[in-house]
Amino acid sequence: MTAPRDxxxxxxxxxxxxxxxxxxxxxxxxxxxxxxALLGLLAQSRNERGDLESVHGYDLTRHFNExxxxxxxxxxxxxxxxxxxxxxxxxxxSTTVEHQHSRPDRQMHALTQVGDIALRGWLAAPVHATxxxxxxxxxxxxxxxxxxxxxxxxxxxxxxxxxxxLVESLSSQLAKTASANDDDRFRRNVLxxxxxxxQAALNWLASLRR
Numbered sequence: 001m002t003a004p005r006d007x008x009x010x011x012x013x014x015x016x017x018x019x020x021x022x023x024x025x026x027x028x029x030x031x032x033x034x035x036x037a038l039l040g041l042l043a044q045s046r047n048e049r050g051d052l053e054s055v056h057g058y059d060l061t062r063h064f065n066e067x068x069x070x071x072x073x074x075x076x077x078x079x080x081x082x083x084x085x086x087x088x089x090x091x092x093x094s095t096t097v098e099h100q101h102s103r104p105d106r107q108m109h110a111l112t113q114v115g116d117i118a119l120r121g122w123l124a125a126p127v128h129a130t131x132x133x134x135x136x137x138x139x140x141x142x143x144x145x146x147x148x149x150x151x152x153x154x155x156x157x158x159x160x161x162x163x164x165x166l167v168e169s170l171s172s173q174l175a176k177t178a179s180a181n182d183d184d185r186f187r188r189n190v191l192x193x194x195x196x197x198x199q200a201a202l203n204w205l206a207s208l209r210r
Contacts, residue, residue: 031090031118033139034075035083037064039092039119040143042111054096054108057081072138084109092118119143123151126159130166130198133159141208160205167202170195 041060045053057080064075075083087093092115098108111119123144127137137159144152174191178184 031122033073033136034079035087035092036119036122037069037073037075037139037143038080038083038087039111039115040123040139040147041069042093042109043116043119043143043147045110052111054098054110056098056106056108057084060084060109069142072135072142087115091115120148120151123147124155124158126155126162128162128166130163130194130201133163133201156205156208160202160209163198163202163205166198167195170198 038060041063042052042055045055057077061075061077061080063069064073064080084093084095088095088109092112093109094112096108096110097105099105123140125140127133127140140155141152144155170191174188174195177188177191179188
């Protein structure tokens with residue numbers, strides 16, 4: 001489905017979000033970065049009055065093949081349509097058929113209120129592992145800047161705070177790790193790598209706040 005790069009381009013990771021139940025409405029169901037990316041693209045589709053508009057799947061596909069979003073995540077057409085069906089079943093999007101003269105009918109997709117609430121909740125939450133910054137946080141930041149710049153600024157501040165806490169934790173672990181044997185020395189090597197990566201992420205986040 002994906003073609004990893006640096007930053008990675010994978011839509012396989014899946015944190016939780018709602019699914020439709022027969023008598024209780026949406027319930028928790030895994031949604032990952034790719035599904036939230038689709039919700040985010042639909043959230044940006046508005047007319048001059050600011051009302052949400054429907055979008056064809058082909059128009060969504062283009063965003064994953066070119067431009068800034070394609071530098072974060074790639075999504076093949078087959079998986080894109082699979083996710084659209086999944087989002088529709090969960091009530092996050094609505095799908096209608098647009099009839100065309102002399103051309104095949106086409107399906108148009110629009111964000112629902114349930115989908116908008118789920119998207120904004122996901123966008124507002126910082127990630128809690130350094131490895132997630134390279135995909136999930138970048139995707140959140142990309143979408144938040146286009147949907148709600150104030151939300152993007154708050155996300156950066158919150159992520160900076162979480163990452164600073166991670167740096168403190170890793171520094172403390174490293175200070176307490178001895179070098180008495182090979183296992184201890186290797187553990188120190190691992191902590192040093194994690195600390196350097198997390199400190200680099202913290203420095204980058206600080207640059208976004210300027």
